[in-house]
Amino acid sequence: MKGNGPAKGTTIQVSAFHYDFDPEDQPRELRKGGRCILFLRAARPKESPAWAIVNPWFGVQPASPFKARNLARLAADEAPAPKK
Numbered sequence: 001m002k003g004n005g006p007a008k009g010t011t012i013q014v015s016a017f018h019y020d021f022d023p024e025d026q027p028r029e030l031r032k033g034g035r036c037i038l039f040l041r042a043a044r045p046k047e048s049p050a051w052a053i054v055n056p057w058f059g060v061q062p063a064s065p066f067k068a069r070n071l072a073r074l075a076a077d078e079a080p081a082p083k084k
Contacts, residue, residue: 012051
């Protein structure tokens with residue numbers, strides 16, 4: 001995870017609005033036990049849950065080892081240089 005997010009492996013609550021009207025139309029990634037990559041933003045102060053997806057179309061992506069490796073690489077590339 002990039003930024004000041006929760007530690008890896010911790011469980012967090014996320015507000016994930018999605019444009020599906022019927023439960024059977026909901027992507028399996030959002031169902032209990034589903035695996036996905038979430039693109040999150042911090043919610044407004046005092047809002048619960050503290051995290052929300054960035055937008056309804058892009059915020060939830062199917063889990064993929066390829067995608068996870070590339071996102072980790074991109075985050076490392078953009079990490080600020082250590083202060084001297």
